[in-house]
Amino acid sequence: MSDVLDRPAAAPLDDGHLKVVGTRPIRPDGADKVTGKAAYGADLALPGMLVGRIKRSPHPHARIVSIDTRRARALPGVKAIVTAADFPDLASEEYEAGESAANLRDLSLNVMARHTALYDGHAVAAVAATSSAIADEAIALITVEYEVLPHVVEVEAAMAPDAPVLHAHMFTEGLAARPDKPSNIAKRNAITRGDLAAAFAEADVIVEDRYVTAAVHQGYIEPHACVASYAADGQCQVWSSSQGQFMIRTYCAKVLDLEASDIRVTPAEIGGGFGGKTTVYLEPVALALSRQSGAPVKLVMTRDEVFRASGPTSASVMHVKLGARSDGTIIAADVVLKFQSGAFPGSPVGAASMTALACYDIPNFSIVGYDVVTNTPKVAAYRAPGAPISAFAVESAVDDLARRLGMDPIALREKNAVRDGVKASYGPTFRNIGYVETLEAIREHPHYAAPLGPNQGRGVAVGFWFNVGGESTAAVNLNEDGSAVVISGNPDIGGSRASMAMMAAEVLGLPIEKVRPIVADTASIGFSMLTGGSRTTFATGMAVTQAAQKIVEDLKRRGALLMDVPVDQVDFVNGAVVCLDPAKGKADLTVAELAEKAAQTGGPIGAQVSLNAQGAGPGFGVHVCDVEVDPETGHVTVLRYTAAQDVGKAIHPSYVEGQIQGGVAQGVGWALNEEYIFDRGGRMENAGFLDYRVPVASDLPMIDTVMVEVANPRHPFGAKGVGEVPIVPPLAAVANAVRGAIGKRMTSLPLSPPKIRAAIDAG
Amino acid sequence: MIHVVAACSSCRAFTGDATQFAVEADTVRRMIDELDRRYPGFGDHIRRRMAIAIDGEIHQDALFAPLKADSEVCLIPRIGGG
Amino acid sequence: MSKRQHISAVVNGDPVEFLTDPRATLLDALRDDLGLTGSKEGCGSGDCGACSVILDGRLVCSCLVLAVEAEGRRVETIEGLADGSKLHPLQQKFLEHAALQCGFCTPGLLVAAKALLDANPNPTESEARYWLAGNLCRCTGYDKIIRAVMDAAAELRQETV
Numbered sequence A: 001m002s003d004v005l006d007r008p009a010a011a012p013l014d015d016g017h018l019k020v021v022g023t024r025p026i027r028p029d030g031a032d033k034v035t036g037k038a039a040y041g042a043d044l045a046l047p048g049m050l051v052g053r054i055k056r057s058p059h060p061h062a063r064i065v066s067i068d069t070r071r072a073r074a075l076p077g078v079k080a081i082v083t084a085a086d087f088p089d090l091a092s093e094e095y096e097a098g099e100s101a102a103n104l105r106d107l108s109l110n111v112m113a114r115h116t117a118l119y120d121g122h123a124v125a126a127v128a129a130t131s132s133a134i135a136d137e138a139i140a141l142i143t144v145e146y147e148v149l150p151h152v153v154e155v156e157a158a159m160a161p162d163a164p165v166l167h168a169h170m171f172t173e174g175l176a177a178r179p180d181k182p183s184n185i186a187k188r189n190a191i192t193r194g195d196l197a198a199a200f201a202e203a204d205v206i207v208e209d210r211y212v213t214a215a216v217h218q219g220y221i222e223p224h225a226c227v228a229s230y231a232a233d234g235q236c237q238v239w240s241s242s243q244g245q246f247m248i249r250t251y252c253a254k255v256l257d258l259e260a261s262d263i264r265v266t267p268a269e270i271g272g273g274f275g276g277k278t279t280v281y282l283e284p285v286a287l288a289l290s291r292q293s294g295a296p297v298k299l300v301m302t303r304d305e306v307f308r309a310s311g312p313t314s315a316s317v318m319h320v321k322l323g324a325r326s327d328g329t330i331i332a333a334d335v336v337l338k339f340q341s342g343a344f345p346g347s348p349v350g351a352a353s354m355t356a357l358a359c360y361d362i363p364n365f366s367i368v369g370y371d372v373v374t375n376t377p378k379v380a381a382y383r384a385p386g387a388p389i390s391a392f393a394v395e396s397a398v399d400d401l402a403r404r405l406g407m408d409p410i411a412l413r414e415k416n417a418v419r420d421g422v423k424a425s426y427g428p429t430f431r432n433i434g435y436v437e438t439l440e441a442i443r444e445h446p447h448y449a450a451p452l453g454p455n456q457g458r459g460v461a462v463g464f465w466f467n468v469g470g471e472s473t474a475a476v477n478l479n480e481d482g483s484a485v486v487i488s489g490n491p492d493i494g495g496s497r498a499s500m501a502m503m504a505a506e507v508l509g510l511p512i513e514k515v516r517p518i519v520a521d522t523a524s525i526g527f528s529m530l531t532g533g534s535r536t537t538f539a540t541g542m543a544v545t546q547a548a549q550k551i552v553e554d555l556k557r558r559g560a561l562l563m564d565v566p567v568d569q570v571d572f573v574n575g576a577v578v579c580l581d582p583a584k585g586k587a588d589l590t591v592a593e594l595a596e597k598a599a600q601t602g603g604p605i606g607a608q609v610s611l612n613a614q615g616a617g618p619g620f621g622v623h624v625c626d627v628e629v630d631p632e633t634g635h636v637t638v639l640r641y642t643a644a645q646d647v648g649k650a651i652h653p654s655y656v657e658g659q660i661q662g663g664v665a666q667g668v669g670w671a672l673n674e675e676y677i678f679d680r681g682g683r684m685e686n687a688g689f690l691d692y693r694v695p696v697a698s699d700l701p702m703i704d705t706v707m708v709e710v711a712n713p714r715h716p717f718g719a720k721g722v723g724e725v726p727i728v729p730p731l732a733a734v735a736n737a738v739r740g741a742i743g744k745r746m747t748s749l750p751l752s753p754p755k756i757r758a759a760i761d762a763g
Numbered sequence B: 001m002i003h004v005v006a007a008c009s010s011c012r013a014f015t016g017d018a019t020q021f022a023v024e025a026d027t028v029r030r031m032i033d034e035l036d037r038r039y040p041g042f043g044d045h046i047r048r049r050m051a052i053a054i055d056g057e058i059h060q061d062a063l064f065a066p067l068k069a070d071s072e073v074c075l076i077p078r079i080g081g082g
Numbered sequence C: 001m002s003k004r005q006h007i008s009a010v011v012n013g014d015p016v017e018f019l020t021d022p023r024a025t026l027l028d029a030l031r032d033d034l035g036l037t038g039s040k041e042g043c044g045s046g047d048c049g050a051c052s053v054i055l056d057g058r059l060v061c062s063c064l065v066l067a068v069e070a071e072g073r074r075v076e077t078i079e080g081l082a083d084g085s086k087l088h089p090l091q092q093k094f095l096e097h098a099a100l101q102c103g104f105c106t107p108g109l110l111v112a113a114k115a116l117l118d119a120n121p122n123p124t125e126s127e128a129r130y131w132l133a134g135n136l137c138r139c140t141g142y143d144k145i146i147r148a149v150m151d152a153a154a155e156l157r158q159e160t161v
Helices: A030-034 A104-111 A132-141 A155-159 A196-202 A245-256 A283-293 A303-309 A349-356 A387-405 A409-415 A435-443 A496-508 A536-563 A591-596 A653-672 A730-742 A753-761 B009-015 B028-038 B042-049 C026-033 C089-096 C106-119 C125-134 C143-160
Strands: A050-056 A062-068 A078-082 A094-096 A101-103 A123-129 A143-148 A185-193 A205-213 A225-230 A236-240 A263-267 A297-300 A316-324 A330-342 A365-373 A456-465 A470-478 A484-488 A515-519 A570-573 A576-579 A606-613 A619-629 A636-646 A703-708 B002-005 B020-023 B050-054 B057-059 B072-077 C005-011 C014-020 C052-055 C058-061 C074-076
Touching: A030 C089, A030 C106, A050 A132, A050 A283, A050 A303, A062 A123, A078 A132, A078 A283, A101 A104, A104 A245, A104 A283, A123 A132, A123 A283, A155 A316, A155 A330, A155 A365, A185 A349, A185 B009, A196 A316, A196 A330, A205 A387, A225 A283, A236 A245, A236 A283, A245 A263, A245 A283, A283 A297, A316 A387, A330 A349, A330 A387, A349 A365, A349 A387, A349 A456, A349 B072, A387 A409, A387 A456, A387 A653, A387 A730, A409 A435, A409 A456, A435 A456, A435 A619, A435 A636, A435 A703, A456 A730, A470 A496, A470 A536, A484 A496, A484 A536, A496 A515, A496 A536, A536 A570, A536 A576, A536 A591, A536 A606, A619 A653, A619 A730, A636 A653, A636 A730, A653 A703, A653 A730, A653 C143, A730 A753, B002 B028, B009 B042, B020 B028, B028 B042, B042 B050, C014 C026, C026 C052, C052 C106, C058 C106, C089 C106, C089 C143, C106 C125, C106 C143, C125 C143
Parallel strands: A050 A297, A236 A263, A330 A365, A484 A515, A636 A703, B002 B072, C005 C074
Antiparallel strands: A050 A123, A062 A143, A078 A123, A094 A101, A185 A365, A205 A316, A225 A236, A225 A297, A316 A330, A456 A619, A470 A484, A470 A606, A570 A576, A619 A636, B002 B020, B050 B057, B050 B072, C005 C014, C052 C058, C052 C074
């Protein structure tokens, strides 16, 4: 199935002599973060600022009969109360807010319920008051009359013909014929290739199982927070912690029917997002409260609200069937994915379908996905959205296949691996991928050959993410002393200011300390899509690099002027314009000298680049995990973990390692501990960090990383996105290790001690 | 002739059983226009819902991207991310 | 509403006074009354450690301490960790080891690590992991945090020799 493409040239600017890119300088925003000075969403206080609170539905599904705010309004100190009546009733419309399309009506209804509360925690009203105590009292005084409706939480229960229907207007998309009655199945999608039935008939070995995963939360430590101010002339300011200030601006404008030009959004430092801060919950509400009260309003979620009302990712039920020849060639794959999307459509089942078999070159397959609404919080993006879920099922099945075939799990994956020239399961032909190299890195790693003790097991799993590019703007300005400022429109969620500054420093020949990066507000830099999809170092980095290159061209022109030589007789080397003809005896002109003389050569030196970056290189990860299972308690200890990933080129290796380690930790939590637990009334029972157990320091070993660098020729330094891939393999890597340790396949996450005990006890 | 692949089910709502198409076009826009002529409504669906991979490289907004005579164009659902 | 109470305490070595609602937490008082927003609220229930401070030499979650309990006591917060503009070795090692990404948990982790090294200047990796188990970090997987703490401990032991 593959043809051979020429190995591409290396990245354009990586000549093997990089001075800054690939080193590990201290991050430019570090000092503020270790001294407590960095200002996050909840840290801003404005004069006259009011405190906002949101009243939330205690029912998972209820008609809102009436909302009586009179007693709350009468409370001294209460300055504003809003309900859905204070928001425009938007038409159903798909709108591109810079990354993925959102349905504006659904978005608006998620921000504030109108007529129907669709999950426990759904916002129904909000207040602003002069103190938090008064705001709390006012919330208690708002009386909401509900007509409680039957609810449904589990994905397969929601798909049943007799399930309570959440949206009477919703008819399943993607079926051959339009259905005759509404359903909770928003959409069915399918990707198929070849002749599946014939291939299974030909297979020597078939494995098949049903897999279940629980809803898990992104678990950023900083709750959602914002301050909004609506001035008498209609000019709005929002300060908030999000993954995209332009996204906040767009959604606030749409949800409140305001002009985007009247809204200025300043990004606060963001205390983690992982995809969960790619939408609005609070900002439009704070603006509506500010509009009514005339004062700035701060809204901060509690942890309980974060769990109950902001996006987890989907729970799922999946079926995977694989067929292979006895030599290990996988010839057939049948994958069915049923994903819970929460109260409104939009689970990541599409991406999960496209990534499910992306690491494998399989001639015959069918991948069918269902997007299913349930009376749970609307899911939000979570790091490689959907991919870890389908990878859990597929990688578990591949592990079973390796056991049935008696093959080494890496050898089996190598035999079926996608390579350059292979047509990906989701359509396009792969180019410049480093998957085989990444498999080799783990096969040759000492971890893979290390001995195991009793009750211990080793698991391998692989993962894929597309990585994306998209629209970004960056500006680089030289100061009069020859230092530089890099301005971008992307919130720095994991160290991107460092990588932006490093790329600019590399091109400008400046030491990293001479380059200061900032993240600007929506009025101070051109549009940029949000930070997500592992796009910032790739796309915004490309804009930064090109802006710096424009400055270099300008510096050459100015240097030639000052030297009084034609511009084609100068070059830019190591941060200075040099005359190529030594006979002319011209002294080099450094960036600092050129900056000092800028007035004489045309004025201030700066450049801005806006682009729509294409050519993000897909990323592959290969993980190996050792666990020990305590047969008495069923507790799983992760003993050792090694993650290899094709990163293209690590701009700041420490933060690339950090992305990989962080993704692994989240994946281990997903595998072992984390889950939304609902009571029979449809209310979340564990909406706090005590009962929703994310990994703590004593749960994890050191996490070894191997950075494989197969350059992406479309990025100036060869970078590929790195943030998403590392959360994809761990669910299955852990489950496969547990399979090795206890001799039984566990198919339902999390692998909590009671489940493992039950499996061991069943013999 | 460029080679267009549209394997996902949302496209087949317009194209029926066909998943591969030979199209004469030098830009993505002309390719979409031609597909829309063959399958009315498909063009709007591509513009709103699909990303376009040209010779393996995914473009989210590629209306004016040039196509080579033998380009492979793959229509895939748009991708977001965390 | 209850009447506000007058509190005198010592915060980062300096005498402070503030008025507080008797129901307010020490974290609220630090952040809202004293403007010390380095201590963060991640949960409000003592589960995440982002609000860690040292109260009379003991590591506590300031969200679980009432502001009125600070009367007459010494409070050390992240804002007091550096010596003026000279970073504490823990802070320096966190930077050198890239032990932070979003940085939201960092103040609490640094304060907790300071309390660890005050109590045990030579912790094993396991001791450090268990001591810091009350401080959630969702970005780093803890690897670089533990390395930074161990490295800072080694440096502090050198300094005291």
